């Protein structure tokens with residue numbers, strides 16, 4: 001982390017929580033002085049359009065920033081590599097904001113020089129800690145030519161139906177989390193759990209690990225604190241409002257719908 005020189009070139013990522021600063025829908029690119037960033041503390045976190053990508057660390061709350069910020073979610077249309085870099089910046093900023101003091105002795109933390117970490121400035125302690133990522137599973141469940149989709153309480157307004165998800169608890173395997181979450185939220189038991197892909201999700205510091213699973217047993221029984229509704233949807237009938245392009249949720253849904261279609265086709269052939 002170092003103060004930015006007026007002529008430092010690159011792309012500039014300013015974050016506030018899970019929001020980022022965009023100029024005409026894009027990250028500002030060019031000289032620091034053109035964006036009033038001279039002297040701000042920055043960390044190079046990757047490459048953006050062939051130039052360094054600088055994360056400007058968030059200032060203390062009392063210092064005003066009149067810029068307008070946009071949710072990181074608005075950038076899901078970007079190529080995965082770029083979207084993930086923005087996640088990286090947001091998550092590093094969250095880490096720095098929440099690790100200003102040592103968890104062991106209470107002294108101030110400073111950036112480590114040799115790696116992305118913070119270290120206690122008290123030399124008798126020197127505790128070092130790293131950006132924290134919280135894994136959560138996300139899973140699409142299939143039963144023959146049907147997919148299980150849920151309307152979560154938080155998506156009630158937009159009537160969006162999506163996959164099930166939840167944080168991994170300490171001491172659990174991902175597969176155990178998949179089984180526990182699906183059962184807790186819907187009363188359904190699953191089998192044949194397969195990994196499909198993952199997505200960093202900086203809201204604020206999660207890592208979504210995506211799985212496909214097959215129905216094993218049970219009837220839908222809603223966990224009402226989490227879900228507004230859950231239903232089995234036929235792949236070849238009109239589907240509800242689904243999550244946006246670029247999300248691992250939609251990738252899992254599309255993979256499951258393709259399996260439903262295959263299943264249906266082979267059933268016809270038999």
Ligand SMILES: [Zn+2]
Nearest residue numbers: 102105120125
């Ligand atoms: Zn310490």
